[in-house]
Amino acid sequence: MARVYNFSAGPSMLPEPVLRQAEEEMLDYHGCGQSVMEMSHRSSQYEEIIGGCESLLRQTMQIPDDYDVLFLQGGASSQFAMVPMNLKKNGRADFVLTGQWAKKAYSEGKKFLSAHAVADSSDKTFTYIPKLSLETFDPQADYFHICYNNTIYGTRFHELPDTGRVPLVADMSSCILSEPVDVSRFGLIYAGAQKNMGPAGLTVVIIRKELVGNAGPEVPTMFDYKTHADNGSMYNTPPCYAIYICKLVLEWIRDKMGGLSGMKEYNEKKAKLFYDCLDRSQLFKGTVEPADRSLMNIPFITGSDELNKKFIKEAEAAGFVNLKGHRTVGGMRASIYNAMPIEGVEKLCAFMKEFEAKNA
Ligand SMILES: *Cc1c(COP(=O)(O)O)cnc(C)c1O
Numbered sequence: 001m002a003r004v005y006n007f008s009a010g011p012s013m014l015p016e017p018v019l020r021q022a023e024e025e026m027l028d029y030h031g032c033g034q035s036v037m038e039m040s041h042r043s044s045q046y047e048e049i050i051g052g053c054e055s056l057l058r059q060t061m062q063i064p065d066d067y068d069v070l071f072l073q074g075g076a077s078s079q080f081a082m083v084p085m086n087l088k089k090n091g092r093a094d095f096v097l098t099g100q101w102a103k104k105a106y107s108e109g110k111k112f113l114s115a116h117a118v119a120d121s122s123d124k125t126f127t128y129i130p131k132l133s134l135e136t137f138d139p140q141a142d143y144f145h146i147c148y149n150n151t152i153y154g155t156r157f158h159e160l161p162d163t164g165r166v167p168l169v170a171d172m173s174s175c176i177l178s179e180p181v182d183v184s185r186f187g188l189i190y191a192g193a194q195k196n197m198g199p200a201g202l203t204v205v206i207i208r209k210e211l212v213g214n215a216g217p218e219v220p221t222m223f224d225y226k227t228h229a230d231n232g233s234m235y236n237t238p239p240c241y242a243i244y245i246c247k248l249v250l251e252w253i254r255d256k257m258g259g260l261s262g263m264k265e266y267n268e269k270k271a272k273l274f275y276d277c278l279d280r281s282q283l284f285k286g287t288v289e290p291a292d293r294s295l296m297n298i299p300f301i302t303g304s305d306e307l308n309k310k311f312i313k314e315a316e317a318a319g320f321v322n323l324k325g326h327r328t329v330g331g332m333r334a335s336i337y338n339a340m341p342i343e344g345v346e347k348l349c350a351f352m353k354e355f356e357a358k359n360a
Contacts, residue, residue, distance in 0.1 A: 005344035008322035011194040013339040018248040036244045053247035070205040071233040076173040076192035080108035099150035126153040128289035149175035152326045154299040155292040179264035202242035277349040283356040301331035
């Protein structure tokens, strides 16, 4: 059976060596006679898995010691609410509205505090990252929220805002582990795992320790970061299997991809290939301001709904699946996360050229 090239925005492809290893270890993990899915999360074997995953993530992202790493559930969407529940002090926070996920973080924030949009790129359907000016930032804000990579619209921050003493909070669901980042610039980073880290069901939070333990008494135990920080993400049953796959993905990044700097080089090569293919085409066109282009999600169009449909259909038949754009953008979107092999991008580009020649 041939595997397809899956350009889905998430859940997305996992590295084939990771799937193979998971297959090998499925019925009998390291001689213990059971799968990781079946074992007690309190067993020494599982402690090794979750501990290994955390220390690998710390190594890979060079997470400073004054940060906690939490393995939670509920998706990035739960973090839109958990962040204000835990970081609220003065009751104000700043948001940059760069797309649907950023807007969701903003509207959830509004339920808990006075949320202020410092900039907004909805005037051009989020095809660019708005310029930020320091004077509009609230120096008393409890946090400043950005969506680092906008999965739906295909833009990303290339420069981080300087928020001074206000903790910068970033939704990195669709770009975490795609390149090195300076974790110390952030108060809190969160990500749903299903784009670049592993399967759905795991949500990773990386939080500066001084931001943990400030939740009010009304915050439910499970939604208090301190609960999870104090218990090594084992207050209750963690998403065991997703954490195990995440560990394998981190080993793959370390052993096969040259860590995050190697990963960045590989991702830049793939993205350049695809953007060049769009820029040279007479038919296909990227939708995003070139300076703000994402490394991971690339929306594009033909200018005709009919041709878009035809392209998506023929691409799927040729083994390039999930190229349909988000319903709010239309057209196509190619998500080329870490696990998308460069051959997938090369072959898609060749297929696009062929399609263009036939439909000129
Ligand atoms: C996918 C995604 C989300 C939603 O994640 P869930 O884990 O499904 O809640 C939030 N933010 C960004 C940037 C995403 O890409």
